[in-house]
Amino acid sequence: MLSNESAAENVLARLSHAIVIRDFVAVRELTDGLIQAGVDPFRVLNYGLIPGMYEASGRFRKGEFYIPEMLMSSRALKIGLDILKPLIRARNVNDAGRVVIGTVQYDLHDIGKNMIISLLTGHGFEVIDLGVDVSPQKFVRAVEKNEARIIAMSALLTSTMLHMKATIEALRAAGLGEVKVLVGGAPVTPIFAQKIGADAYCREAYSAPAVARKLVGLDPNAF
Amino acid sequence: MNVGLLREGKKLVLACEVVEKEIARYLDGSCELRCFDYGLHRTPENMAKALQSEIDTASARPGAYRAIVLGYGLCSNGIVGITARTVPVVVPRVHDCISLFLGSTQAYKAQACQCPGTYYLTPGWIDKGETPMSKYAGYAASYGEETARWVLHEELKHYTRIVLINTGAYTAIDSYRQIARKNADFLGLSYEELEGPSTLFRRLVLDSTHEDMLIMAGGEVIRQEMFLAI
Numbered sequence: 001m002l003s004n005e006s007a008a009e010n011v012l013a014r015l016s017h018a019i020v021i022r023d024f025v026a027v028r029e030l031t032d033g034l035i036q037a038g039v040d041p042f043r044v045l046n047y048g049l050i051p052g053m054y055e056a057s058g059r060f061r062k063g064e065f066y067i068p069e070m071l072m073s074s075r076a077l078k079i080g081l082d083i084l085k086p087l088i089r090a091r092n093v094n095d096a097g098r099v100v101i102g103t104v105q106y107d108l109h110d111i112g113k114n115m116i117i118s119l120l121t122g123h124g125f126e127v128i129d130l131g132v133d134v135s136p137q138k139f140v141r142a143v144e145k146n147e148a149r150i151i152a153m154s155a156l157l158t159s160t161m162l163h164m165k166a167t168i169e170a171l172r173a174a175g176l177g178e179v180k181v182l183v184g185g186a187p188v189t190p191i192f193a194q195k196i197g198a199d200a201y202c203r204e205a206y207s208a209p210a211v212a213r214k215l216v217g218l219d220p221n222a223f
Numbered sequence: 224m225n226v227g228l229l230r231e232g233k234k235l236v237l238a239c240e241v242v243e244k245e246i247a248r249y250l251d252g253s254c255e256l257r258c259f260d261y262g263l264h265r266t267p268e269n270m271a272k273a274l275q276s277e278i279d280t281a282s283a284r285p286g287a288y289r290a291i292v293l294g295y296g297l298c299s300n301g302i303v304g305i306t307a308r309t310v311p312v313v314v315p316r317v318h319d320c321i322s323l324f325l326g327s328t329q330a331y332k333a334q335a336c337q338c339p340g341t342y343y344l345t346p347g348w349i350d351k352g353e354t355p356m357s358k359y360a361g362y363a364a365s366y367g368e369e370t371a372r373w374v375l376h377e378e379l380k381h382y383t384r385i386v387l388i389n390t391g392a393y394t395a396i397d398s399y400r401q402i403a404r405k406n407a408d409f410l411g412l413s414y415e416e417l418e419g420p421s422t423l424f425r426r427l428v429l430d431s432t433h434e435d436m437l438i439m440a441g442g443e444v445i446r447q448e449m450f451l452a453i
Binding site: 061062063066067068071072106107108109110111132133157158159160161162165186187189191192195196 | 262265266267268269297299300318319331332335336339340362365366370371373374377378381382447448450451452453
């Protein structure tokens with residue numbers, strides 16, 4: 001049991017490390033242990049799981065991690081998130097609204113997108129996943145049908161990311177200009193996001209929940 | 224801005240090693256080729272550093288080179304931030320090497336629209352072990368068969384076709400064909416072979432002022448938007 005604050009911090013740090021080293025068993029045990037010890041699930045999420053993904057993402061950028069390590073860290077994150085989700089739901093905080101998400105037209109790379117889905121659902125959003133190679137029209141229809149507050153698009157290729165712009169234009173043409181647009185993916189830059197008229201940009205998946213909450217007027221640090 | 228290339232000196236081509244043979248066909252005494260590790264495409268930030276260092280060294284030798292040509296595309300922003308010094312830097316206006324191999328941006332776009340789930344192979348990439356089967360072997364060696372199957376599935380589950388681009392630069396194309404076919408069978412994907420016209424490789428070396436090329440004068444910096452019609 002966690003008798004004091006420094007013990008909790010120590011376990012949270014071990015949980016972060018378990019995400020980085022892809023130790024699925026440790027992630028499950030440490031997350032369970034923290035919850036049983038009465039640590040707030042949002043604290044477990046934001047000070048245990050997310051910092052682990054932050055570290056893993058940094059290693060990926062530096063070339064120390066490649067796709068297998070990144071995927072395994074994501075799986076470890078999901079194991080922890082799956083334990084936390086019912087507790088978060090029980091607090092009746094699934095009120096952040098709906099997000100429609102997909103990779104842009106002609107882009108089939110969904111590893112980052114899937115990571116973001118896990119993170120957003122863990123932070124009070126209902127996520128409608130349109131999958132990969134999503135045309136601007138399909139995005140528009142899904143936003144209309146689901147009354148989404150946010151549309152989130154990702155692309156891995158510089159040759160496909162311009163379809164983000166086409167999708168934003170299609171949203172505006174359909175009279176859905178008030179829907180917030182969040183973009184991300186390895187080649188996307190803040191300058192590009194600004195030029196195509198996106199409302200926000202995420203450099204890394206783990207930053208998506210805070211950015212998305214801010215977009216819909218919620219406190220990004222409330223969790 | 225389009226500027227004339229310097230009159231004196233040789234051309235220096237700095238290229239990814241996967242396009243070495245395609246470029247080498249057009250080299251003569253007035254052109255030097257230096258190749259870089261293909262692995263730089265995984266770490267775009269290191270790509271710019273490696274190329275800039277070479278550009279700086281080459282530019283510091285007065286009269287040695289009249290132009291530095293990059294055998295790269297935008298490559299996931301890997302060349303963004305590169306600054307031309309005293310010698311103009313020339314770079315083909317393409318997203319990545321697939322356009323170079325297919326001969327034009329238009330050809331790549333046509334293929335991407337027709338079949339976005341295409342895994343492209345070339346002899347150069349095959350030689351570097353960048354095939355699904357080689358990846359699988361590497362993953363399995365590190366993490367075991369089960370994890371390797373899962374990782375490869377997650378990575379490639381939306382792919383539907385393997386294309387071998389035959390650029391004509393390799394004589395033993397039959398052996399590459401067999402490897403490409405084996406990879407398609409391994410993943411249960413369709414297989415196709417496309418001819419890769421050498422148009423852009425030839426232009427890179429012999430016709431660096433063609434409109435397909437961006438020419439950066441001294442002090443100019445490569446930016447992402449130069450490759451995108453935003």
